[in-house]
Amino acid sequence: MSFQTTETIQRLWETFLRDQLAAMPPAERQKFEQPFEQRFSELLKGAANGENSRDGFLDLVGLGDNGPPDFDKIAYPHITPDFDDAVVPSQLHAAAELYYIYQHERMKIFEVVDTLLRLFRLGKMRIQRGPGARGLYLLEKWQPLRYKRADRMVAYRRAFNYGTAQAPAGAVVNRNFHRQMVGFMVSLGQYFRDLLIGEVIRGGQVIEQRPFGSVATVQRIGLDLRYALDRSTYGNIFSLAMETGHHLKTVLQLLDAPDIKKAFDANTKWDVVEIVSNRYLGGVAEPSQRAKMAESGRRILQFVADNDFKTATDPILFQSVVRPMGAHAEAWVAAYRMTPEGRGFPGVTPALQSVLGIRQAA
Template structure:
């Protein structure tokens, strides 16, 4: 399609769209019809630019058989924005599971498993024929064959820039993960809070009323996190997550067996982790906070993996984000109780700092 024809088509379609929308009285019908017309316009322009009127660079220079054509007769290339879809979602989902594993690493779950195996071998834990003894035997058989603690630490370093282990030379790392993830969670929490404030002011909970909140910050941060995670999680991250995740499940199932809980006078597997950490590992590792951060963080990262953040309609976006508001608040509440989160200044200051918004200067007196 030539440039002149494309411009005429867009002009006529826009005029026809205005005439159609002018005859619609309902706001809901007008919004839905406008969305459908916009999609139809994109499809029409895409089908018209299918390459039936190809213009070579030589034609543009006037070296073709017809000489130098006018600009209106040269076809316009259709440029498609596909950045949001250029990621491998499998790697993003694997990163969500890796984050879940990392938080259990911080809870000392893997170290506790090592202590239990050592006590079992040395005969210092009075279990023998129960399900716990068999679970410890199976746990030892199911230890990761390829990915040891150092491999886990390297994976955390590459994907999240967590830990002190130096990354291999030349490896791509997501160096700014924590700052961007905290800002992303804060943006969802801010959206949720603004939505609640808007409902209180208007006295309504209807989703078809525009909230006093912006979705642009969530979309911008989510898109960047998707891209950065995709860059940093190539290689063995997926296989490591599957193998270590299976091992983690084996550990947690073993700690839930009645004879192991009885050996430590515990009621749950979390009590086992706490007691063993206190006795043999120099203290427990923020079990309550890290367990909530693991669950909420995995949900948020899976949302990032599944959402290309292309939605422009605020109703659709609000429907997608609404269930994540309490999840973001839970993550922030747990994060602020950890030593790492004590410097968290709050949702609004964190967003302002991340987005580079400086506070206004104080008024002169």
């Protein structure tokens, strides 16, 4: 379809939309706003993708079948935006699992198991025939087949820029991950705090349900987080996360074996982790905070991986979809503030301003 025809459709559509919405009762307008916008996009796409749309450039330079036409007869160059969709979901899900594994690495889970293996081998732990002893024997044979601690450290550095391992030459390192992760958490927290304020001011959730919080801020940081994770988690990140995830699952089941808990006079596997860490590894490493950061951080990254953050989304629908994530974001921020690296956390609003590049007034 020609440029002039497409331009006419755009002009007439705005007039049609204004007249139709004006004729509707205010209570019903909201139901049709989003369908009208979707229909407008379909009309523009259909108008630009006619039979001869692929020859638009040839017509423009005069190489088409009919010679150089007038400008008003050139096909409209409608380009579908697809940058935000150009991600590999499996890589983002692997990054979510890797983040869960990393927090357990910080809890010294793998070091605790290595210590148990050493004690078992040297005969310094009073277990012999129970499920824990058998599990340690099998674990020593089954230690991650390909990816050792050094491989995990490189993966953490590439995907999250965590740790001090040297990144391989030429590899993409996600240097802004932590800043974007904190920014996404605080943007969700700010969104629901603004929503709560709006509900208090308006007297409830029913009156004017649209929240004061900015959907665009959550979407913008979420898209940046998706893009950065996608471009830094290629290669062996997926296979490493899968293999190490199975290893971590086996390790946690092993620590819960009754003979191992009895050997350390422990009630739970986390008591075993704490006792072994204090006795052999120089102290415990924030298990309570790390466990919550692992749980909520993985859930948030899974949400980021599966959400396309469309610009024209219905704010009420977005509010319903994202509401379960608000509790995870607040829990993550609360746990993060109790860790060594998070004790300098300035608060939700200053942190969000920093991520958005807003300079604070002196």
